[in-house]
Amino acid sequence: NAGVTQTPKFQVLKTGQSMTLQCAQDMNHNSMYWYRQDPGMGLRLIYYSASEGTTDKGEVPNGYNVSRLNKREFSLRLESAAPSQTSVYFCASSERISGPNQPQHFGDGTRLSIL
Amino acid sequence: DQQVKQNSPSLSVQEGRISILNCDYTNSMFDYFLWYKKYPAEGPTFLISISSIKDKNEDGRFTVFLNKSAKHLSLHIVPSQPGDSAVYFCAASVVSYGQNFVFGPGTRLSVLP
Numbered sequence: 007n008a009g010v011t012q013t014p015k016f017q018v019l020k021t022g023q024s025m026t027l028q029c030a031q032d033m034n035h036n037s038m039y040w041y042r043q044d045p046g047m048g049l050r051l052i053y054y055s056a057s058e059g060t061t062d063k064g065e066v067p068n069g070y071n072v073s074r075l076n077k078r079e080f081s082l083r084l085e086s087a088a089p090s091q092t093s094v095y096f097c098a099s100s101e102r103i104s105g106p107n108q109p110q111h112f113g114d115g116t117r118l119s120i121l
Numbered sequence: 122d123q124q125v126k127q128n129s130p131s132l133s134v135q136e137g138r139i140s141i142l143n144c145d146y147t148n149s150m151f152d153y154f155l156w157y158k159k160y161p162a163e164g165p166t167f168l169i170s171i172s173s174i175k176d177k178n179e180d181g182r183f184t185v186f187l188n189k190s191a192k193h194l195s196l197h198i199v200p201s202q203p204g205d206s207a208v209y210f211c212a213a214s215v216v217s218y219g220q221n222f223v224f225g226p227g228t229r230l231s232v233l234p
Contacts, residue, residue: 010164041224046130046226047226048123048125048210048212048223048224048225048226048227049165049210049212049222049224050224051221051222054221064221065221096164096165098164109155109167109170110167110222111167112157112164112165112166113164114162114163114164115162115163115164
């Protein structure tokens, strides 16, 4: 059972470079999410997609763009990477966006360093 | 200003004893709470949840207690096992707002054999 798969697992970029983080889920979930986790802080929501064809900003969207390519895939793009975007990025999915008993299932993360 | 706080960055407990992890929140509109467990180099995994209409939810060795008046919830693990050593995140949401969870900073639990 793959669940939520993120690629790559690690990446080092130079300031100003661009990059796309890939995420795919095989649980037929409708909703998908991108978080970042920084030391001493909880996970913060960057963007989410309630269903195929929709995306919305979360708490910290600046500097990022997303694409819900299809029901399975949700990518996160850094157009011009900055050192402040050094973080661990987690993708998650859930069966639907609202209601209790809808825990999110997380991938193993992408550790991104911007030099 | 953090809406979900976990004031203990770390906690050490002897194997077989009870582990109590605490979480405080400031937004009185939160009505759904979850605990996630995270091992190194892995994503968080869902552990247990509680709705604001309850004050307790139990699942095996894990029990979550909710005190709405104090805006406080706690996770009890009894008995603690070495495999429980992980970082535990508390998360909260307003159900009618959808799945925009707010996560606490986490507490690292170490269960000593």
